Amino acid sequence: MIYQDQELNTLYAKIQAAEGTAETLNVASDAIDCYELSTTPGNDEIEIRRDRPFSGSRSVRTINHMVTIAGNVYLVGTDPWAAPRIGRILRACGHTETAGTDDYLYKPTSVRSQLPFLTCRHDDGDYRYLVKDARGRMTEFRFNMGEVASAGFELMAPFDASTDLTEAAIATPTYDAVQDALPITTETAQLDLDGEEMACYGLVVQLNRQNNMSRNMKESKSKNDKHAANFTLRVMKTNLATTNFHQLLRTNAKIPLLLDIGMATGTANLEFSAPVVQITGIQNEVIDEYKGLQISGRILQTAGNDDYGLKLYRIP
Numbered sequence: 001m002i003y004q005d006q007e008l009n010t011l012y013a014k015i016q017a018a019e020g021t022a023e024t025l026n027v028a029s030d031a032i033d034c035y036e037l038s039t040t041p042g043n044d045e046i047e048i049r050r051d052r053p054f055s056g057s058r059s060v061r062t063i064n065h066m067v068t069i070a071g072n073v074y075l076v077g078t079d080p081w082a083a084p085r086i087g088r089i090l091r092a093c094g095h096t097e098t099a100g101t102d103d104y105l106y107k108p109t110s111v112r113s114q115l116p117f118l119t120c121r122h123d124d125g126d127y128r129y130l131v132k133d134a135r136g137r138m139t140e141f142r143f144n145m146g147e148v149a150s151a152g153f154e155l156m157a158p159f160d161a162s163t164d165l166t167e168a169a170i171a172t173p174t175y176d177a178v179q180d181a182l183p184i185t186t187e188t189a190q191l192d193l194d195g196e197e198m199a200c201y202g203l204v205v206q207l208n209r210q211n212n213m214s215r216n217m218k219e220s221k222s223k224n225d226k227h228a229a230n231f232t233l234r235v236m237k238t239n240l241a242t243t244n245f246h247q248l249l250r251t252n253a254k255i256p257l258l259l260d261i262g263m264a265t266g267t268a269n270l271e272f273s274a275p276v277v278q279i280t281g282i283q284n285e286v287i288d289e290y291k292g293l294q295i296s297g298r299i300l301q302t303a304g305n306d307d308y309g310l311k312l313y314r315i316p
Contacts, residue, residue, distance in 0.1 A: 279295055
């Protein structure tokens with residue numbers, strides 16, 4: 001029997017040069033800093049049906065074997081010389097990556113051919129899952145007071161238990177020079193809605209991107225499908241003259257949303273921008289024993305694939 005702590009997990013990922021060809025992973029350059037990592041095998045069943053003079057279970061043929069690798073990553077900047085390693089996850093989960101002077105910008109894409117495939121290895125204690133042609137989806141971005149900016153992800157890949165699962169001692173990875181995850185506090189974060197700074201307690205962006213395995217007689221691959229992002233915003237009530245959320249809802253107003261998170265020195269660390277959002281619902285909520293509001297809405301496009309941008313700054 002193998003008795004191991006549930007937190008004994010490491011993930012490695014590398015973008016493939018070509019679909020169908022696995023990359024060689026390096027513990028010093030391909031480790032992804034993540035948490036609550038899990039790998040779950042899955043399959044479909046075909047029941048072999050036969051008429052017979054008695055009842056009972058019928059045998060099946062298991063087909064379409066695959067794995068889902070799920071976990072969370074912290075959204076933080078990287079060193080000045082390279083893209084953040086979590087950018088590999090973001091790119092395989094429906095985003096393009098653009099290098100700026102002092103940042104990397106991630107935006108959603110609807111063009112599946114722009115999405116790379118990943119070779120992934122999950123050291124699940126002494127179980128080692130090693131798969132190729134992984135793609136997936138980001139489930140949500142989380143920006144909540146008293147926490148750190150984070151995101152959930154799910155990757156899917158074909159799975160052959162005879163070759164893709166082995167038993168080996170868990171390796172010790174080397175993580176890149178990322179900044180420690182930055183707490184979201186009064187001093188570090190600011191959220192503006194329609195140009196007004198909000199007394200904000202949290203923003204969660206649900207990306208609602210679908211992902212499944214597409215199969216035909218020639219190939220089996222992870223299919224990253226369309227997305228339709230929305231958000232939930234928790235704020236203190238405002239003076240109506242400042243922001244009338246109910247009127248914004250009633251008039252179907254299209255307004256911008258901008259979140260900045262910086263270090264204590266004033267250096268930028270992260271920016272989430274949505275040029276056009278629309279409020280679709282308002283609920284009263286008690287926050288810190290005060291009257292607050294929970295605002296729900298949609299993140300819209302203006303010219304296609306511009307509904308939001310996630311900017312991770314390089315560490316100076």
